[in-house]
């Protein structure tokens with residue numbers, strides 16, 4: 001018998017969206033990547049960094065990237081930690097706050113990876129469901145779990161919670177509220193102000209979606225310096241390599257490029273949503289770079305397979321709450337036109 005910890009031996013592990021080797025032969029709308037390349041300034045910065053200096057360790061504090069983030073978000077750098085993808089900082093938040101047997105919570109459906117991270121830590125997981133109108137259900141007036149993850153905008157459904165709701169929730173928790181804003185750049189409102197007004201609110205961001213840098217593995221968290229200091233004790237000391245630090249700083253510095261990409265994606269999202277509705281799909285109004293849509297026959301598997309056969313990859317979840325629909329990332333206008341064409345061919349079903 002190999003002496004694995006029991007929870008590790010027994011856990012299923014997270015299954016990320018399919019990444020085919022021959023990725024260029026697909027229209028890939030299954031992992032909410034950005035259809036546009038990173039800013040040319042990012043590519044220049046990486047090229048400049050990819051020299052003999054790689055023999056040296058990177059800056060353990062990711063100072064340049066944090067300083068750029070401080071300018072963009074309006075916080076002192078002591079309130080910011082850079083991460084090797086936002087997944088890294090989500091993991092470290094659990095490690096910082098929830099010991100073995102202690103409870104963390106999140107909404108189901110949302111980002112199921114929180115559950116996997118908690119399992120690794122040996123923490124207990126509690127989930128709260130959603131009403132028909134996307135109100136979280138059953139959260140006690142005072143909840144004393146160690147950590148509560150709120151994905152805002154929600155993924156995979158795309159709706160948002162109001163800032164008033166999030167502030168109210170923060171006040172009802174004795175633990176930390178992590179507002180996972182992976183998709184917030186495609187939405188209208190952020191919870192950054194709540195980080196200032198509540199001592200238990202942390203906001204996490206990723207560069208994988210709006211900054212076109214999924215392949216670089218970059219994220220960050222904004223929180224009170226006491227929380228940042230705790231996270232700094234836990235992370236790998238060189239969690240961001242030199243190329244990632246250069247990329248992060250350059251991406252944040254090129255706000256006009258970022259804003260133009262976000263604008264195009266929001267425009268395509270509006271067009272694609274209207275097209276889906278024309279085809280009789282039920283579409284949840286989305287504040288992310290994806291939409292969750294159900295075909296008229298509510299047979300998500302049929303559409304997933306039909307698109308797959310046409311080399312279009314989307315995300316289908318087997319969870320019974322989600323199996324009737326599909327999460328479709330917003331690609332370029334041309335990719336979405338081809339997707340609409342394929343959906344027309346697949347028809348309403350039954």
Ligand SMILES: Cc1ncc(COP(=O)(O)O)c(C=O)c1O
Nearest residue numbers: 085086087111155182206208219
């Ligand atoms: C809600 C949510 N949070 C976090 C992440 C992880 O992002 P990253 O690529 O920065 O690790 C994702 C990725 O899809 C996500 O959907």
